Amino acid sequence: VAKLLHGEENVVCADAGYTGVEKREEHAGRKVIWQIAARHSTYKKHGKRSILYKAIRKIEKAKAQVRAKV
Numbered sequence: 001v002a003k004l005l006h007g008e009e010n011v012v013c014a015d016a017g018y019t020g021v022e023k024r025e026e027h028a029g030r031k032v033i034w035q036i037a038a039r040h041s042t043y044k045k046h047g048k049r050s051i052l053y054k055a056i057r058k059i060e061k062a063k064a065q066v067r068a069k070v
Contacts, residue, residue, distance in 0.1 A: 011035060015064035037064040 005012070013035040014021065021027065022034040037060045046053040 005030075013063055013066035016040070016060075035063050035066070037061075 007030075009030075009032050011033045014037070016037045016039045018036050019039060021036065038056075043053060043056045043060070046056070
């Protein structure tokens with residue numbers, strides 16, 4: 001991830017594969033907002049028919065689908 005960031009970012013969005021990236025040593029001094037999508041296992045406990053599950057799923061899907069402007 002460090003190779004992708006140029007240092008002028010305000011917000012970093014990523015899918016669930018990047019969970020924990022904000023805790024890595026190379027990102028310790030960065031002042032950015034990390035929007036990392038949650039893993040499916042963290043909200044599936046609510047049940048697929050639950051309104052809460054559906055709302056969380058939409059939010060996490062939107063976070064994972066954001067693309068960078070280059």
